Amino acid sequence: MIVQPVSRVRKLLVAVAAAVCLIPFGTASAQPPDEGPVRETAGAYSVSVPAAQCGPDSRPETGLQGDVSAADRNSGRSTEGYRCNLTRLGGYAGRGGGITSTTFDHCLYMGSLFPGDLLGPATGVQVVDVADPANPVLSTTLTEPAMLAGTWESLKVNPARKLLVGTGVPLLTGFGLISVYDVSDCAHPRLLNPGPGTNIAMPVPITAHEGGFSPDGNTYWASGVAPGIVSAVDLADPANPRVIWQGLPGLSMHGMGVSADGDRVYLSDNFGGITVLDTSAIQRRDPNPRVPVLAELHWNDGWATQHSIPVSYGDRPYLFTVDEAGAGGVKLIDVSDDHRPRIVSSIKLAIELPANQDRALASSMGGSVFAYDAHYCAADRPVDPTALACGWESSGIRVFDVRDPARVREIAYYNPPARTGQNTQLWNSPHALASVIGAPLLDGPSIIAALAQGLFDPAEALGPRSGALVGGDLSTDWCFAPPEWHGDQLWTACADNGFLALQLAPGTYSVPADQSSTVGS
Numbered sequence: 001m002i003v004q005p006v007s008r009v010r011k012l013l014v015a016v017a018a019a020v021c022l023i024p025f026g027t028a029s030a031q032p033p034d035e036g037p038v039r040e041t042a043g044a045y046s047v048s049v050p051a052a053q054c055g056p057d058s059r060p061e062t063g064l065q066g067d068v069s070a071a072d073r074n075s076g077r078s079t080e081g082y083r084c085n086l087t088r089l090g091g092y093a094g095r096g097g098g099i100t101s102t103t104f105d106h107c108l109y110m111g112s113l114f115p116g117d118l119l120g121p122a123t124g125v126q127v128v129d130v131a132d133p134a135n136p137v138l139s140t141t142l143t144e145p146a147m148l149a150g151t152w153e154s155l156k157v158n159p160a161r162k163l164l165v166g167t168g169v170p171l172l173t174g175f176g177l178i179s180v181y182d183v184s185d186c187a188h189p190r191l192l193n194p195g196p197g198t199n200i201a202m203p204v205p206i207t208a209h210e211g212g213f214s215p216d217g218n219t220y221w222a223s224g225v226a227p228g229i230v231s232a233v234d235l236a237d238p239a240n241p242r243v244i245w246q247g248l249p250g251l252s253m254h255g256m257g258v259s260a261d262g263d264r265v266y267l268s269d270n271f272g273g274i275t276v277l278d279t280s281a282i283q284r285r286d287p288n289p290r291v292p293v294l295a296e297l298h299w300n301d302g303w304a305t306q307h308s309i310p311v312s313y314g315d316r317p318y319l320f321t322v323d324e325a326g327a328g329g330v331k332l333i334d335v336s337d338d339h340r341p342r343i344v345s346s347i348k349l350a351i352e353l354p355a356n357q358d359r360a361l362a363s364s365m366g367g368s369v370f371a372y373d374a375h376y377c378a379a380d381r382p383v384d385p386t387a388l389a390c391g392w393e394s395s396g397i398r399v400f401d402v403r404d405p406a407r408v409r410e411i412a413y414y415n416p417p418a419r420t421g422q423n424t425q426l427w428n429s430p431h432a433l434a435s436v437i438g439a440p441l442l443d444g445p446s447i448i449a450a451l452a453q454g455l456f457d458p459a460e461a462l463g464p465r466s467g468a469l470v471g472g473d474l475s476t477d478w479c480f481a482p483p484e485w486h487g488d489q490l491w492t493a494c495a496d497n498g499f500l501a502l503q504l505a506p507g508t509y510s511v512p513a514d515q516s517s518t519v520g521s
Contacts, residue, residue, distance in 0.1 A: 066349030073475035096429025097493030114150030116427035161217030167208035176203025212521020228253030257308030257520030273298035302328010309520035366468025435472030
């Protein structure tokens with residue numbers, strides 16, 4: 001169901017919020033891409049997916065799907081967490097889980113957040129050995145400059161080549177630092193590039209915030225949010241990462257998804273949308289490659305678009321595309337026509353709907369700048385996926401049956417216990433760091449949209465937490481990292497609780513024989 005477009009005020013608020021959140025950094029010498037067709041989709045999907053039906057040993061949410069009520073936050077009920085068909089096997093909290101993590105084999109690499117990660121006791125990126133999911137242990141830490149500088153959303157593994165890469169991002173945008181590791185022995189990564197990218201006197205000319213691999217592992221894509229410089233880094237020789245293309249396809253670009261053949265990059269636009277890049281010349285390693293823009297698709301239902309997961313149903317290619325803010329949820333986009341991508345459906349929780357933005361404001365006030373939005377997802381396989389698992393910020397880990405993309409339903413969730421009042425203990429948590437602010441600023445655009453549609457009741461938005469504009473209390477966790485598939489388990493990290501090994505209840509999910517967890521890059 002599509003509702004009427006929202007007012008221009010909403011677009012203005014998005015621009016203002018982005019200007020506040022994104023720090024301009026540097027310039028690029030790049031070949032401008034060819035302009036492709038630009039399309040805009042107005043309106044919002046106003047239907048949520050069916051809620052999970054909870055089995056035995058569940059502790060369900062007490063209110064709307066995805067909500068953590070003001071009453072539960074203030075009474076301390078949220079410190080017990082919520083679970084439905086998904087339970088905790090084990091965990092490693094450390095001093096917080098950074099922003100995103102990544103997994104390979106029996107290991108998880110927990111992202112670092114500057115400067116808190118420098119305080120230790122385990123500095124840099126923490127390597128968690130999950131050989132025994134009930135008793136994960138810290139095996140080592142990665143302390144190269146990029147790892148100490150904060151990895152933000154850049155930490156990724158390429159299974160084909162057994163490479164781990166992260167870039168240094170001290171605050172929103174970084175420059176020059178990139179480390180490449182061999183993870184054949186996943187618990188003890190081996191640095192491959194002691195020179196360029198690791199030696200601070202030998203920076204690689206990239207801006208950094210987010211990153212990801214082409215499927216063959218020969219190219220690592222780095223993007224900086226402001227300005228939106230995108231760099232293709234050749235890793236044919238991992239000891240010598242080198243930039244082979246750089247461009248500025250948009251003002252503020254975020255994460256990405258890469259097609260199976262490496263010929264397309266679906267780049268996220270922070271203002272809400274995707275840009276389709278023809279990267280076949282880079283994949284072929286043409287000299288002086290050109291990277292045309294084939295299409296742009298923009299929307300005003302959600303913004304800070306995070307990343308895309310290329311999948312296919314039958315012979316038709318799609319993207320699961322995630323909006324980090326603005327109650328956009330996850331969009332399913334048909335990309336069978338490179339020049340005319342189109343949104344065909346969305347995945348939302350009830351708390352994200354326009355009619356519930358007043359209730360969302362009432363409960364999330366005092367929890368800091370993020371509230372109930374998706375952030376990073378993982379499909380259980382790229383071809384005919386059967387399930388999608390997402391880190392959904394204050395709504396925890398959400399799991400969906402996506403066998404029929406027209407009839408998605410929720411099957412499980414786990415919202416970890418809130419660590420209320422423990423701000424000063426969580427040096428590596430972005431939630432603790434951001435909690436000098438109490439108000440959910442990044443949901444301003446969705447509130448404006450609800451007001452424009454006459455769906456926002458100011459009286460409903462008022463509650464016992466309404467005055468908590470500063471000093472966030474960690475009354476929920478923030479789950480930013482992708483929950484990655486390991487059989488009938490999900491391995492992830494949340495900002496406050498750190499690493500979590502989660503077990504799906506019997507009968508909830510059937511593991512496909514060709515399961516291959518994918519975040520799209």
